[in-house]
Amino acid sequence: xxxxxxxxDKAKFVAAKRAADLVESGMRVGLGTGSTxxxxxxxxGEMVRQExxxxxxxxxxTRTAALAREVGIEVVSLDEARWxxxxxxxxxxxxxxxxxxxxxxxxLLQEKIVATASDQMVVxxxxxxxxxxxxxxPLPCEVIPFGWQTTKALVEETLIQMDVLGRNTxxxxxxxxxxxxxxxxxxxxxxxxRIGNPRQLAMVLxxxxxxxxxxLFIDICDIVVIGFGDGRVELRDINAGTVxxxxxxxxxxxNLFSDLAD
Ligand SMILES: O=C[C@H](O)[C@H](O)[C@H](O)COP(=O)(O)O
Numbered sequence: 122x123x124x125x126x127x128x129x130d131k132a133k134f135v136a137a138k139r140a141a142d143l144v145e146s147g148m149r150v151g152l153g154t155g156s157t158x159x160x161x162x163x164x165x166g167e168m169v170r171q172e173x174x175x176x177x178x179x180x181x182x183t184r185t186a187a188l189a190r191e192v193g194i195e196v197v198s199l200d201e202a203r204w205x206x207x208x209x210x211x212x213x214x215x216x217x218x219x220x221x222x223x224x225x226x227x228x229l230l231q232e233k234i235v236a237t238a239s240d241q242m243v244v245x246x247x248x249x250x251x252x253x254x255x256x257x258x259p260l261p262c263e264v265i266p267f268g269w270q271t272t273k274a275l276v277e278e279t280l281i282q283m284d285v286l287g288r289n290t291x292x293x294x295x296x297x298x299x300x301x302x303x304x305x306x307x308x309x310x311x312x313x314x315r316i317g318n319p320r321q322l323a324m325v326l327x328x329x330x331x332x333x334x335x336x337l338f339i340d341i342c343d344i345v346v347i348g349f350g351d352g353r354v355e356l357r358d359i360n361a362g363t364v365x366x367x368x369x370x371x372x373x374x375x376n377l378f379s380d381l382a383d
Pocket of ligand 1: 213227229
């Protein structure tokens with residue numbers, strides 16, 4: 122029950138619940154990945170069951186696809202949907218311009234493709250994800266397995282030249298084996314200093330042959346819905362220049378998500 126949640130999970134929940142209200146019947150909606158996005162998927166499933174909401178969801182990972190089907194959302198592929206009205210996803214960090222670091226859960230590639238194919242991207246996050254300057258969270262970089270050590274050395278050399286490398290990059294592991302993304306790739310986590318010019322860094326990283334995509338989302342996010350542990354939510358719309366605040370009631374949502382898996 123939401124009453125048993127930690128303040129950080131309450132914050133994620135209220136952000137997700139507020140963002141779920143942006144989804145209208147008939148929409149094609151990108152569904153993000155991660156613990157915050159899992160709240161969203163649960164909220165939307167509840168709206169499908171209780172309120173008859175009808176929309177098509179395009180998941181950004183096999184995990185999200187499984188959860189979406191479980192809660193009764195109609196799941197379609199991006200190729201079927203082609204273009205989306207809205208994508209709602211979590212983030213590892215966001216700054217004042219709504220530039221993001223994503224990929225903590227390893228889904229950055231599908232997430233970036235889906236978000237870019239959407240009229241609007243909405244990020245849902247607890248207030249702890251807001252930063253002055255991106256870079257405290259290690260930047261995930263998806264690389265193809267072939268020659269990954271060579272790619273890693275090239276990435277590190279470039280990061281040194283750009284004076285952003287904090288310490289060596291690390292190959293993300295899953296137990297004793299490399300973590301493998303839904304697309305069959307590896308993830309390098311880049312431990313950086315603060316990123317002064319995220320736009321330039323994103324472009325430079327993507328120019329390297331073994332790099333498939335990086336976790337910097339520049340000029341992609343339009344709205345952030347920030348949740349607080351006491352139930353407050355703040356919706357910031359960067360294009361409209363507006364900020365809305367409200368408080369959500371936990372009681373009405375009791376028992377909804379007691380089996381939350383992610
Ligand atoms: O690859 C994973 C995604 O980019 C997530 O949206 C991001 O890591 C945030 O996840 P969480 O909501 O669990 O903090």
